[in-house]
Amino acid sequence: MTEVHLRNLVKTYPGASARATDDVSLDIADGEFMVLLGPSGCGKTTLLRMLAGLELPDSGQIVVGGRDVTYLPPKDRNLSMVFQSYAVFPHRTVRANIGFGLTMRGVDADEVRRKVDWAAGLLQLGPYLDRYPTQLSGGQRQRVAVARAIVVDADVLLMDEPLSNLDALLRLSFRADLKKLVEDIGTTTLYVTHDQSEALSLGNRVAVMRDGVIVQCEDPLRVYDEPVSRFVGGFIGSPPMNFLRARIDTGGQDGGVLADLGGQVVPAPAALRPLGGTEVHLGVRAETIGISHERRPGALRATVRVFEPLGSAVLVTADVDGQEVKVQAANTFRASSADTVWLTLAPDDLRWYDAETELALETA
């Protein structure tokens, strides 16, 4: 059982004005695949390096498998790491690279051979065991690095942007292989990325970081569907969540609460009634918006600015009362710029944010 507990980790680099991690706590369950996601400089790598023992926190505690490892050197933590750069030894064969950690630990040669064959099989490296890294593609080299990390039976697997040097196609196929592999071996994993699609695809949970703080940590679909802030909604999703400025209007005909987008209105949750007269931000995902050339009851009138076929879908950038909205529709939908279209927003798909704090408003 290897649970990981990061408790109140604070780290400030010498000479830095801000904390790289600012009182971060995170619990990773045994066998869980936890993804740390956030923009460049938000502190993800620092957090991973503190868990690895490559950086020491100023304060806080790191517990792995019930053991306080906060100040232990990396070699005493029984963790293994895969980096963005392939970090394989150029003058050793693939077999020697994969077996390196085991050999260093004094594991006998037969056992090393058996384990290397096992890992090479999982990573489809069997045919390449006698080659040198220069005779491999980038993707194969990264497979060697992953194989080397998994053969040692580490308690925790740490991966820092392992796919980011691969081209787009290879990244997709390796991502799926990696997911299957980690599910099969069941090792507790912390994975750092700034790529939101990787985070959604791989993580049992995704911890979104900003400015040294974890701002949301939940299962990927929940992070996608119910971002706790504009930042999260804007960072996750392609296209990002739409945000529309709206004023809460409590003077609806039947006493209902409305959100005025600048002329046109949509129904707003009754819980927002106390915010009457104030500005809020309405968040809505592009693929939840209905679009039609015919007027529909309750639909918003919009003007098409840009129509983009994406292959599997189409992306329409439209103007609603001077505000831009992106709509992702079925690839059978057609439109041209300047067309009038009608947008349907389903109440259940709308999220509401405070205009000042940009945090989600309670609507239940």
Ligand code: ATP
């Ligand atoms: P990236 O995705 O670009 O790697 P990150 O989210 O992993 O970013 P960190 O590398 O953890 O972010 O950096 C967090 C902050 O700490 C940044 O402001 C960075 O400039 C700073 N920082 C990182 N390493 C050092 C260092 N060795 N010395 C000083 N400052 C550092």
